[in-house]
Amino acid sequence: xxxxxxxxxTYPKASRPSLDDVSVGIEKGEFVFFIGPSGSxxxxxxxxxxxxxxxxRGKVVVNAKDVxxxxxxxxxxxxxxxxxxxxxxxxxxxxTAYENVAFALExxxxxxxxxxxxxxxVLELVGLGGKEHRYPHELSGGEQxxxxxxxxxxxxxxxxxxxEPTGNLDxxxxxxxxxxxxxxxxxxxxxxMVTHDSNIVNQMRRRVIEIESGRIVRDQARGVYG
Amino acid sequence: MRFKYxxxxxxxxxxxxxxxxxxxxxxxxxxxxxxGASVLLYMQVDQMxxxxxxxxxxxxxxxxxxxxxxxxxxxxxxxxxxxxxxKTYETxxxxxxxxxxxxxxxxxxxxxxxxxxxxxxxxxxxxDPEKYKTFADQMQGMAGIQDVIDQRxxxxxxxxxxxxxxxxxxxxxxFMAVAALLLVGxxxxxxxxSKRREVAVMKLVGASNWFIQAPFVLExxxxxxxxxxxxxxxxxxxxxxLLDHKLQALTTILTPVHNSNVFLMLPLLAGVGxxxxxxxxxxxxxxxxxx
Numbered sequence: 057x058x059x060x061x062x063x064x065x066t067y068p069k070a071s072r073p074s075l076d077d078v079s080v081g082i083e084k085g086e087f088v089f090f091i092g093p094s095g096s097x098x099x100x101x102x103x104x105x106x107x108x109x110x111x112x113r114g115k116v117v118v119n120a121k122d123v124x125x126x127x128x129x130x131x132x133x134x135x136x137x138x139x140x141x142x143x144x145x146x147x148x149x150x151x152t153a154y155e156n157v158a159f160a161l162e163x164x165x166x167x168x169x170x171x172x173x174x175x176x177x178v179l180e181l182v183g184l185g186g187k188e189h190r191y192p193h194e195l196s197g198g199e200q201x202x203x204x205x206x207x208x209x210x211x212x213x214x215x216x217x218x219x220e221p222t223g224n225l226d227x228x229x230x231x232x233x234x235x236x237x238x239x240x241x242x243x244x245x246x247x248x249m250v251t252h253d254s255n256i257v258n259q260m261r262r263r264v265i266e267i268e269s270g271r272i273v274r275d276q277a278r279g280v281y282g
Numbered sequence: 283m284r285f286k287y288x289x290x291x292x293x294x295x296x297x298x299x300x301x302x303x304x305x306x307x308x309x310x311x312x313x314x315x316x317x318g319a320s321v322l323l324y325m326q327v328d329q330m331x332x333x334x335x336x337x338x339x340x341x342x343x344x345x346x347x348x349x350x351x352x353x354x355x356x357x358x359x360x361x362x363x364x365x366x367x368x369k370t371y372e373t374x375x376x377x378x379x380x381x382x383x384x385x386x387x388x389x390x391x392x393x394x395x396x397x398x399x400x401x402x403x404x405x406x407x408x409x410d411p412e413k414y415k416t417f418a419d420q421m422q423g424m425a426g427i428q429d430v431i432d433q434r435x436x437x438x439x440x441x442x443x444x445x446x447x448x449x450x451x452x453x454x455x456x457f458m459a460v461a462a463l464l465l466v467g468x469x470x471x472x473x474x475x476s477k478r479r480e481v482a483v484m485k486l487v488g489a490s491n492w493f494i495q496a497p498f499v500l501e502x503x504x505x506x507x508x509x510x511x512x513x514x515x516x517x518x519x520x521x522x523x524l525l526d527h528k529l530q531a532l533t534t535i536l537t538p539v540h541n542s543n544v545f546l547m548l549p550l551l552a553g554v555g556x557x558x559x560x561x562x563x564x565x566x567x568x569x570x571x572x573x
Contacts, residue, residue: 163494
């Protein structure tokens with residue numbers, strides 16, 4: 057599903073690479089944590105998978121597509137198979153929960169009729185039934201992140217990328233979001249999550265890949281934070 | 283749905299920043315008006331040239347002390363010259379009569395000129411008016427000739443003035459165009475900034491590049507087209523008011539400006555306005571919207 061082969065990424069003007077000769081493979085349906093201190097290069101992995109940045113050396117394969125050689129005009133289509141959740145939610149403040157999710161469908165060419173059918177369903181799935189017409193500022197942090205998850209999942213992507221999704225949430229809310237991601241993972245979606253929340257990693261007992269200074273120092277099938 | 287979405291985004295975008303939109307439309311219309319005026323003037327001068335150059339004659343004025351033998355020699359030289367299409371001879375009396383008719387409005391001026399003060403002349407029409415110089419050089423040396431004058435040199439002075447106007451209005455058009463383009467660029471920047479969150483989400487979920495850019499580009503195109511329609515309106519109004527009414531007297535020299543030519547300016551200005559704004563908007567987006 058996801059294949060990194062000897063990937064090195066050096067940002068311009070950086071003294072050392074953010075990722076240094078990293079090779080890792082992730083199977084379909086896996087749930088993987090990338091952990092490590094700030095600046096270890098774990099967020100760079102998300103950016104590589106989204107084709108936001110290109111690797112300096114090496115090969116990135118996502119959904120059997122070589123991202124490294126992907127033509128730039130094909131990137132939008134490629135991204136439709138990937139859902140994405142961030143620490144800061146990235147919701148549109150002037151749109152309701154329903155509209156935020158529907159927006160993601162409409163801008164990739166889905167009709168309003170499709171949105172009317174699919175959006176309530178996915179909002180129900182993330183546990184926001186009855187709160188469709190609330191604006192982000194009327195929702196708690198956990199609820200806002202649920203809207204973001206709904207938006208990432210509404211298109212039924214093969215992969216869900218989560219960049220510190222619990223970074224802005226209290227421990228209890230974090231656990232709820234993790235349960236949600238776990239449920240999505242059970243539908244067959246591959247989940248890749250970048251975090252430094254040890255509590256969550258220890259509770260989930262999933263595959264843990266630890267990165268330090270741009271190198272993989274641990275890859276454990278049912279790991280803990282360490 | 284997508285069409286409706288894009289259209290709605292365009293209208294909202296233009297309205298959100300309405301003062302900027304108006305500034306954009308005004309500069310665009312002034313610039314395109316000057317461009318239209320310049321093109322019309324160019325077409326006009328071209329038309330006048332082909333009209334007047336066909337009528338042009340070369341005048342060969344003879345000296346007052348010309349002998350009969352010299353006159354006959356000049357006559358045969360003109361007739362046998364392959365460049366000449368036809369010639370007429372004008373005596374002093376005929377020249378004087380023509381002069382009297384021409385200046386009938388100012389009898390005092392006519393009185394001050396006697397029938398002897400005007401020279402006799404040959405009026406020669408050339409097959410190709412452009413060959414004037416060769417013809418003049420051939421004739422110039424002959425005895426009894428006072429002067430060889432081409433009407434073309436006079437007309438060229440008039441056309442130079444027109445050309446000056448044309449280049450001038452083209453310059454103003456270009457100058458205004460710079461202002462218009464900067465305004466388009468600025469408007470697009472502001473629009474892109476005010477929609478940065480939407481754009482970020484669209485990029486994230488994989489909206490196609492054209493779908494993200496289209497509303498911005500169309501915003502500029504709409505402003506460009508509206509500007510061109512206003513510019514054309516002013517141009518047409520100017521033509522009707524100035525040439526058809528106020529300065530009608532001039533049209534006896536000016537050869538009429540055809541309405542069909544003026545109407546031709548609408549698609550031209552609209553096309554230039556639309557394409558130039560679209561390209562400017564698109565280039566601006568390349569810098570401010572990295573998609």
